Amino acid sequence: MSIDTRPALAPEAKREQLIMAGFYLVAIVLGVLNGFYGTAFTHSVGDFVSSVFIKLFKFISIPIIAVSIISTLASISKSSESGRIFRHTIFYTLLTTILAAVLAAGLYLLFSPANVALPDGATAPAAVAEKSYFAYVQSVIPDNFLAPFLSANVLSVLLIAAAVGLAIAKLPRESRSQEILTAFFTACQDVLFVLVKWLIKVLPVGIFGFISALCVELASGVSIGGLGTYFATVLTANFLQMLVVLPLVLLIRGLNPLRVARGMMPALLVAFFSKSSAGTLPVTMACSEERVGVRPAVARFVLPICTTINMNACAAFILITSVFLMQNAGAEITLGTLGVWVLIATIAAVGNAGVPMGCFFLTASLMASMNVPILLMGVILPVYAVIDMIETMLNVWSDSTVAAMVNKDLYGDEDEAKREAVSA
Known part of the structure; x- marks a missing residue:
């Protein structure tokens, strides 16, 4: 079977991206103008819009995080392929x-981005500043199945979703229960993704509100100097994972990272410019099989799964951005806090599959659900377009390394001659 290696984005999709980029630009400009030069009435309009969108984020965040994690963990067990491939892929x-x-957490400690300074006399929101983060950790074990969903307790919802997804995966394959439950949660996921797409369509209106409200604070004396260090932390985490960590993992497994990278270069370039790891999948599979020498049985099983759950860049972005926003809201950031967020970011990255705007949207939803102010997300958005390109390339690169390592584990050195031939 031949694999289509053409770039994934159709002209219509490109035009739609350009139109949305134009809307974002207009929203940002209008938000800045309103924030600095608007009247009290227009400022109140901006506050109203930002409040509405925060409510919408809260409305959609908990169900989509829960359903995505459940359907992902449940669905990947349905394949009839060897259980060995599945286990190695998940590992x-x-x-x-x-x-x-972990790298993102270490870099956050190293860079220690400064807070966005509040105006003189202002204080952090009491709901965050007065509550130790360990209170969230203590509340992670629910005593009621529905209570975490009603109270938007993100930690408990993540735990419940992971447990339910794994439980469905463990149901006997001959039983129809697994098939019915998996189909149900997958259908729920599809419905929620439609709602997310609708929200994304009107997101420029929300960006106007966020930018407007933030500029009002800037006019009152807020300094955003810490954002430069924040962006440096995110980019450094991506490049170190891409250029150091993953190559070292390949070397440990006895694979030449330069050979794998050279073979995957067409897919990495498509990923960078398309900003869609799912859309790049046909190119990723073709490069993996034809240029790296991964067996089709491995590539066609591993890569679709990895495109869904292997989100290295998303885990780093979620951790750094969430901790930075919490720190600005007055929460105490300790080693224990970062340790907990390593777990949260890993699980949340797995549940990020298929969500438009990926890490950015999921992080905003997580923070809104925890009542952490997300106005700074409006400032992050214009730069996130570049970050998203790098993150997508990193995700595809990590998918490729997983496929190469699984192939190495299952077939050992018997494919070495083939890898040498296809990479020559």
Whole structure:
């Protein structure tokens, strides 16, 4: 079977992206003008819009996080392929994602981005500043199945979703229960993704509100100097994972990272410019099989799974951005806090599959659900377009390394001659 290696984005999709980029630009400009030069009435309009969108984020965040994690963990068990391929894939996926989150936590400690300074006399929101983060950790074990969903307790919802997804995966394959439950949660996921797409369509209106409200604060004396260090932390985490961590993992497994990278270069370039790891999948599979020498049985099983759950860049972005926003809201950031967020970011990255705007949207939803102010997300958005390109390339690169390592584990050195031939 031939694989289509053409770039994934159709002209219509490109035009739609350009139109949305134009809307974002207009929203940002209008938000800045309103924030600095608007009247009290227009400022109140901006506050109203930002409040509405925060409510919408809260409305969609908990169900989509829960359903995505459940359907992902439940669906990947349906394949009739060898259980060995599945186990090795999950092991390397979790390994690389956890390494990305740990690296992000270490870099956050190293860079220590400063807070966005509040105006004189202002204080952090009491709901965050007065509550130790360990209170969230203590509340992670629910005593009621529905209570975490009603109270938007993100930690408990993540735990419940992971447990339910794994429980469905463990149901006997001959039983129809697994098939029915998996189909149900997958259908729920599809419906929620439609709602997310609708929200994304009107997101420029929300960006106007966020930018407007933030500029009002800037006019009152807020300094955003810490954002430069924040962006440096995110980019450094991506490049170190891409250029150091993943190559070292390949070397440990006895694979030449330069050979794998050279073979995957067409897919990495498509990923960078398309900003869609799912859309790049046909190119990724073709490069993996034809240029790296991964067996089709491995590539066609591993890569679709990795495209869904192997989100190295997303784990790093979620951790760094969430901790930065919480720090600005007055929460105490300790080693324990970062340790907990390594786990949260890893699980959340797994549940990020298929969500438009990926890490950015999921992070905003997580923070809104925890009542952490997300106005700074409006400032992050214009730069996120570049970050998203790098993150997509990193995700495809991590997918490729997992496929190469699984192939190495299953077939050992018997494919070495083939890899040498196709990479020559």
